[in-house]
Amino acid sequence: MSRQTNATSKPHVVIVGAGLGGLQAARRLKRADVQVTVVDRGTSHLFQPLLYQCATGLLSEGAISSPIRHLLRRQRNASVVLGEADAVDAQARTISVCRPDESTMTIDYDYLVVAVGMRTAYHGNDSFAQFAPGMKTLDDALAIRRRIIGAFEVAETLPDAAQRRPWLTFAVAGGGPTGVEIAGQIRELATLALEDEFRTIDPTEARVLLLHGGDRVLPSFSPKLSERAQRTLDELGVETVLGVHVTDVTAEDVETTSKAEPHEVVRYPTRTTLWTAGVEAVPFAGVVARALDVEQDRGGRIPVEADLSVAGHPEVFVVGDMSSRDKLPGVAEVAMQGGRHAGAVIAHAAAGGTEREPFKYRDFGSAAYIARRHAVVETGKLNLFGYLGWVAWGVIHIAFLAGMRNRLGTVMSWSATLLTDSRRERAITFGDPETARQPYR
Ligand SMILES: Cc1cc2nc3c(=O)[nH]c(=O)nc-3n(C[C@H](O)[C@H](O)[C@H](O)COP(=O)(O)OP(=O)(O)OC[C@H]3O[C@@H](n4cnc5c(N)ncnc54)[C@H](O)[C@@H]3O)c2cc1C
The missing domain is CATH 3.50.50.100 (FAD/NAD(P)-binding domain)
Incomplete structure (x- = not known):
């Protein structure tokens, strides 16, 4: 088992999931006085809305995904870890990550942003x-x-x-x-x-x-x-x-x-x-809910406060499809704006700010391709x-x-x-x- 501790005196922000929400959170922290670690079980950031074009031979997998490391290459305060987060210790403020070689890595955090999305639901079948x-x-x-x-x-x-x-x-x-x-x-x-x-x-x-x-x-x-x-x-x-x-x-x-x-x-x-x-929460949502002692909603999402942090845990944020607040839909804009908001709240706190702005979603609408x-x-x-x-x-x-x-x-x-x-x-x-x-x- 390896351990990643924060070698700097700066607050360590761990972002689990480099999808639409997680990537925006990381980018929003580019100029903040923090150290960022992005953990994802894949090496690429995926744009899910065009997955069906990849499935039907119109676009390549490379066209709808980008290496996370490449996207963050100019962000000097960010590093990337490949692995699947599978445990959270809220008291010790650590997460465990299963690496590709099946070893376990423990990562300390001062702030945790969870943005792991959802998975396909078969409704009991x-x-x-x-x-x-x-x-x-x-x-x-x-x-x-x-x-x-x-x-x-x-x-x-x-x-x-x-x-x-x-x-x-x-x-x-x-x-x-x-x-x-x-x-x-x-x-x-x-x-x-x-x-x-x-x-x-x-x-x-x-x-x-x-x-x-x-x-x-x-x-x-x-x-x-x-x-x-x-x-x-x-x-x-x-x-x-x-x-x-x-x-x-x-x-x-x-x-x-x-x-x-x-x-x-x-x-x-x-x-x-x-x-x-249909979709439902990924298993890691249950891990987070148990560690933070909160109840998931019917789809397994985690309820969040107005600033997108979890009740009783102001250092933990849940954004994107996995968070539940005001019946916001599981769409790209909610995830991206939520990720940016969590990043902004953390940047403000790291700079000594004490107030927290509530998340305000701006609905730009929705679109679907038919033919x-x-x-x-x-x-x-x-x-x-x-x-x-x-x-x-x-x-x-x-x-x-x-x-x-x-x-x-x-x-x-x-x-x-x-x-x-x-x-x-x-x-x-x-x-x-x-x-x-x-x-x-
Ligand atoms: C086929 C499809 C079409 C869509 N079309 C549209 C559309 O047209 N318009 C629209 O607005 N929205 C659309 N959406 C929804 C939109 O893509 C999602 O709302 C958005 O991607 C959610 O962002 P997220 O950050 O919450 O999760 P995701 O983008 O799903 O990212 C989650 C990330 O977490 C990683 N991860 C998961 N579990 C772990 C773990 N345990 N450890 C480490 N990493 C983990 C995953 O690898 C992934 O990179 C579509 C979704 C799908 C599936």
């Missing part, structure tokens, strides 16, 4: 996870890419149409932004990028089912924008099934049960089911859809990506796809039997 991956991490996106591209490849070599059908049927559980985006992208992949590449199958016949419990897709948007989105999905050829629960998933099919008529049970033969129907030249954007009273929405969506997402190189690379990939219809980021391999054949068990 954990057995679905092996057949229906969620989309929260880079690994998830690459696993989904493997399944989607692999399904077309398998279908191409099967002798008759009945055998090919389940391989060319893709079911997406959840009609929120992520479900709508991935469903639309699978249809676009099939109808534009793959159209001329196969000899036996016609990829444009790919059936995409969007299975949703509510009575309209994109329930967090206004009914008018939901309707616009639905129209575009219909035009794309996505089959939307509303008012159903997904009640079973196997390697060969997915079952839905009508919410209104529970005896109406339908099984759809499919070899690819994707899950976007090429179709997106919906809702900001205050302004609703954009169709081509205008699509341009606004593109500008917003480019602005949020970390690093100039990723921004330029993404604009170039989008432009190339628009001009040529091709999607080049489709590499999958079947070298490692453990991971590669998993979808087909």
Whole structure:
């Protein structure tokens, strides 16, 4: 076991999680008289809102992620530790981190910022996870890419149409932004990028089912924008099934049960089911809650005070998707603004300040991509859809990506796809039997 103690006399700020919230907290502390250690279980900061484009071959994993060390290279007061935080000792003010070599590292803190996000929730049906991956991490996106591209490849070599059908049927559980985006992208992949590449199958016949419990897709948007989105999905050829629960998933099919008529049970033969129907706190949230003696909310989030610190622990902050305050949504802006706020409060305290500003969230709205030249954007009273929405969506997402190189690379990939219809980021391999054949068990 190794130990990282604070070698300087400056307050030591440990930030767990270098996602959208954690990175902003670190950056906000750049000029503060503190020492910052950023701990993440991955080496890269990931921009989750474009994960579905990585999963469907439009963007590379490098375009939507940036090495944390690179992003913080000019921040002399910050260092980075690769490892998974798995314990907190609130009395001793230390966290334990499991390193890649399975050793444990103990890190002392004066301030702790927890920004570890959420993970996919299967609502008590954990057995679905092996057949229906969620989309929260880079690994998830690459696993989904493997399944989607692999399904077309398998279908191409099967002798008759009945055998090919389940391989060319893709079911997406959840009609929120992520479900709508991935469903639309699978249809676009099939109808534009793959159209001329196969000899036996016609990829444009790919059936995409969007299975949703509510009575309209994109329930967090206004009914008018939901309707616009639905129209575009219909035009794309996505089959939307509303008012159903997904009640079973196997390697060969997915079952839905009508919410209104529970005896109406339908099984759809499919070899690819994707899950976007909910999130829950990562296990580390429970560790933090127990260590700080606070109760998690229903989704496992940790309640925070007005300044985003935890009650009774003014030195510990929870920001982003994992924090619970005023029913703020789990979206990028909340995480980024929360991270900056926690950083500002710590910087102020480190400079001798005693008052703490409450966190005030500025809602800039939300956006969802439906299809090429179709997106919906809702900001205050302004609703954009169709081509205008699509341009606004593109500008917003480019602005949020970390690093100039990723921004330029993404604009170039989008432009190339628009001009040529091709999607080049489709590499999958079947070298490692453990991971590669998993979808087909
Ligand atoms: C597919 C998808 C699409 C989305 N689209 C949109 C959108 O269009 N617009 C929008 O506003 N929001 C969108 N979101 C939500 C947005 O991405 C999140 O709200 C935001 O990323 C939350 O930031 P965070 O810092 O709380 O967590 P994250 O960004 O998830 O970062 C958490 C970090 O913590 C690390 N971590 C986790 N556990 C540990 C541990 N124990 N030890 C060390 N490190 C750990 C992870 O590796 C990760 O780097 C989307 C999310 C997803 C998954």
